[in-house]
Amino acid sequence: xxxxxxxxxxxxxxxxxxxxxxxxxxxxxxxxxxxxxxxxxxxxxxxxxxxxxxxxxxxxxxxxxxxxxxxxxxxxxxxxxxxxxxxxxxxxxxxxxxxxxxxxxxxxxxxxxxxxxxxxxxxxxxxxxxxxxxxxxxxxxxxxxxxxxxxxxxxxxxxxxxxxxxxxxxxxxxxxxxxxxxxxxxxxxx
Numbered sequence: 001x002x003x004x005x006x007x008x009x010x011x012x013x014x015x016x017x018x019x020x021x022x023x024x025x026x027x028x029x030x031x032x033x034x035x036x037x038x039x040x041x042x043x044x045x046x047x048x049x050x051x052x053x054x055x056x057x058x059x060x061x062x063x064x065x066x067x068x069x070x071x072x073x074x075x076x077x078x079x080x081x082x083x084x085x086x087x088x089x090x091x092x093x094x095x096x097x098x099x100x101x102x103x104x105x106x107x108x109x110x111x112x113x114x115x116x117x118x119x120x121x122x123x124x125x126x127x128x129x130x131x132x133x134x135x136x137x138x139x140x141x142x143x144x145x146x147x148x149x150x151x152x153x154x155x156x157x158x159x160x161x162x163x164x165x166x167x168x169x170x171x172x173x174x175x176x177x178x179x180x181x182x183x184x185x186x187x188x189x190x
Contacts, residue, residue: 114164122172
């Protein structure tokens with residue numbers, strides 16, 4: 001385990017050091033919570049037009065529950081594991097390229113941005129698959145960019161991102177399964 005954590009720190013320092021002032025605005029846009037909100041709001045409206053506004057209302061509720069559950073699970077792990085963010089780690093904080101004005105909460109494992117982004121990407125990718133298969137790839141690409149932005153700006157280790165992406169993907173798949181279970185008419189409407 002010690003070797004894995006050392007590798008994680010070394011990979012973080014290398015990836016974080018690749019940053020450039022000219023790319024900072026892009027990565028700050030990616031890390032902003034509004035990036036997810038705008039994309040998924042547009043998809044929610046599109047879903048309302050493609051199916052029905054009643055189903056869109058249900059989708060809004062399920063999406064809120066997905067984010068709530070994923071976010072609370074993330075916070076539980078952060079508190080229980082207690083791994084400090086790179087920008088708070090006294091051994092490396094002088095080497096961290098912190099792009100944003102503050103470091104954020106004290107703990108980093110695992111990334112809430114990564115878990116929430118991948119949960120939404122998997123859920124909405126599966127939801128829109130009957131309409132357009134490429135949406136899933138675009139959403140996963142966006143989730144990757146949002147997750148990587150956390151390493152770029154100096155607030156998460158790569159392992160935080162990988163575990164967050166895995167947990168988020170599992171949560172998205174679980175909620176999509178529940179969606180199908182409680183909305184069996186969805187597939188017959190496409």
